[in-house]
Amino acid sequence: MAKDSGTADLDSARRARLSEALVKAGRGDRNAFAAVYAETSAKLFGVCLRIFPDRNEAEDVLQDAYLTIWNKAASFESGRASPISWLVAVTRNRAIDRLRAKKKIGTTSIEEAAEIADATPLADAQLIEEADDRVLHDCIQSLDTRDAFFIRSAFIGGSTYADLAENEGQPLGTVKSRIRRALLKLRGCMEGAA
Amino acid sequence: MTMTDEDFTLAGEYVLGLLDAGQEATAVARIAVDAQFAAEVEAWRLRLMPLLGPEQSPPDHIWSAIEKSLPAETGQDLGAGKVTFWRTISGLSMTAAVIMGVLLMQKPGTSPVIPAPDAPPMIAALGSENGKSAITAQYDSVHGTMLLTPVALDTGNLYPELWIIPSDGKARSLGMIKGDKPSEMIVSPAMRPYLNEGAMLAITPEPAQGAPGGVATGPVLASGKISIL
Numbered sequence: 001m002a003k004d005s006g007t008a009d010l011d012s013a014r015r016a017r018l019s020e021a022l023v024k025a026g027r028g029d030r031n032a033f034a035a036v037y038a039e040t041s042a043k044l045f046g047v048c049l050r051i052f053p054d055r056n057e058a059e060d061v062l063q064d065a066y067l068t069i070w071n072k073a074a075s076f077e078s079g080r081a082s083p084i085s086w087l088v089a090v091t092r093n094r095a096i097d098r099l100r101a102k103k104k105i106g107t108t109s110i111e112e113a114a115e116i117a118d119a120t121p122l123a124d125a126q127l128i129e130e131a132d133d134r135v136l137h138d139c140i141q142s143l144d145t146r147d148a149f150f151i152r153s154a155f156i157g158g159s160t161y162a163d164l165a166e167n168e169g170q171p172l173g174t175v176k177s178r179i180r181r182a183l184l185k186l187r188g189c190m191e192g193a194a
Numbered sequence: 195m196t197m198t199d200e201d202f203t204l205a206g207e208y209v210l211g212l213l214d215a216g217q218e219a220t221a222v223a224r225i226a227v228d229a230q231f232a233a234e235v236e237a238w239r240l241r242l243m244p245l246l247g248p249e250q251s252p253p254d255h256i257w258s259a260i261e262k263s264l265p266a267e268t269g270q271d272l273g274a275g276k277v278t279f280w281r282t283i284s285g286l287s288m289t290a291a292v293i294m295g296v297l298l299m300q301k302p303g304t305s306p307v308i309p310a311p312d313a314p315p316m317i318a319a320l321g322s323e324n325g326k327s328a329i330t331a332q333y334d335s336v337h338g339t340m341l342l343t344p345v346a347l348d349t350g351n352l353y354p355e356l357w358i359i360p361s362d363g364k365a366r367s368l369g370m371i372k373g374d375k376p377s378e379m380i381v382s383p384a385m386r387p388y389l390n391e392g393a394m395l396a397i398t399p400e401p402a403q404g405a406p407g408g409v410a411t412g413p414v415l416a417s418g419k420i421s422i423l
Contacts, residue, residue: 030264037257045252050245062252066260080225080232085239088246089209096211133244154210155245161212183206184199190241 014039018083026073033070036087041066043084044091051095051156061098065091096158103158139189147182150175197230205234209242216315220330220343223319227328228345318395320418327416331356331395338386340368343376347415352399357410358385359394359417367408371397391422 018039024032044065048058069090076086140148146168153159159167165175207213208221225232316333328345347354354373357365368385371377381389398405399412 030261033264034257034261037260041256042249042251043247045256046249047246049250050247059252059256062256063260063263067263070264080229081236082240085236085243088243089239092246093211136241136244151210151242152245154212155242158211179212180203180207183203183210187202187206187238187241 015082015084019078022073022076022083022087023078025070026076033073036069036073036083037066040084040087044087047088047091048095051092051099051158061095062091064098065094068094092155099158135190139186142189143182143185147178147185150179151182151186154179197234201231202234205231206238208235209238216317216332216334216341219315219317220332220341223317223330224343224345227319227321227330231345314422316389316391316420316422318418318420320395320397320416322414322416327397329397329416329418331418331420333381333389333420335386335389338381338383339378340381340389341376341378342371344371344373347373347397349373349399349412349415352412353402354397354415355400355404355410355412357396357398358388359396360388360390361393365396365410367404367410368395370400370402370404389420391420393420394418395420 018036021032021035021039025036041062045058045062048061048065049055052058052061069087072090076083081089140151143151150159150164153164161172161176161179164179165172168175204213204221208218213221221231221235225235316335318331318333320329320331321327327347329347330343330345332341332343334340342356344354354371356368356371356379358368359365366385366388368381369379371379394417396414396417398410398414400410405411
């Protein structure tokens with residue numbers, strides 16, 4: 001598997017400790033939960049800021065994410081997932097839920113709407129620049145630019161297949177098969193480089 | 195089952211949040227029973243994680259705000275309690291109980307990718323006592339279609355037949371399914387009223403043309419109750 005900087009900097013002892021703290025938090029141990037926070041808040045705040053560049057909003061999402069983590073910690077299975085990928089997934093999903101709810105009720109400000117609308121080529125450049133993993137960076141760069149944008153737009157922007165098809169003016173089936181092909185290509189590239 | 199390109203893609207689509215609510219529920223159930231699929235989901239999370247960086251320390255007041263929002267000291271064992279409840283009370287297999295636990299806990303957090311359909315999807319995770327068989331079922335009551343995803347199912351020389359067992363305890367055939375790959379069936383209109391929350395789905399091995407006279411002949415390989423998501 002590809003080496004990942006998100007976990008590589010957590011050595012195995014730290015990871016085991018975090019895993020244990022998360023399991024304890026799932027049983028209602030507040031001290032353990034505080035330890036989880038101390039260990040992961042910078043990582044998870046980074047996730048929130050990536051999805052909500054506005055700091056105030058990102059702070060709200062971060063709080064919300066940790067409350068979700070507290071409530072769902074009992075469902076964390078240490079044998080199945082690394083604690084950090086589980087925590088990042090919970091945080092990313094909370095943030096995306098909020099982003100989608102916001103888009104749906106149309107409270108997006110004009111500036112934000114404009115930002116989303118032309119987030120395309122600029123965001124791709126930014127994405128590649130900021131991706132802190134060399135393998136992912138290179139492999140994303142090897143994809144078609146639009147495909148790379150689709151992947152980013154789904155993962156960070158919460159776009160659904162329907163959103164992407166509509167924005168592209170392409171049939172849903174076309175967009176789906178494009179993204180699926182791109183995912184296989186990305187996977188092959190990252191596994192090959194590992 | 196060996197992982198196919200479709201499985202790899204499905205895991206990626208799940209992590210990217212591209213699946214619709216029903217597909218997502220099926221993926222969640224599959225993660226609970228299929229270690230290979232779970233590992234691929236984990237791999238995708240790790241592959242894509244750098245897109246969600248870089249790290250940034252949050253201001254100090256965040257932690258105190260979180261601490262204040264936590265509920266009172268007691269009664270926080272609900273999550274684990276739920277799983278235990280399913281394991282002990284329901285008499286389901288361990289695997290199926292875990293899936294049910296996961297599904298129950300997912301309920302409040304799940305977010306439909308597509309606008310909510312007219313009726314919430316019904317799902318069931320079918321498992322066996324020995325943990326050797328596992329299938330997920332997802333029923334769309336609006337269209338009367340059921341998607342079945344076998345994770346592990348061995349019917350030997352026979353073929354899997356799907357049954358619905360409502361509260362009267364009588365098994366009624368829904369038809370033959372595929373044991374080696376996902377399949378979609380149209381549930382006959384006469385059977386649709388039986389597909390409700392709490393009704394049991396079961397699979398038995400039968401001859402290719404189905405159990406003679408509509409009465410199951412084989413042992414139950416996997417079973418599970420329907421839940422509304």
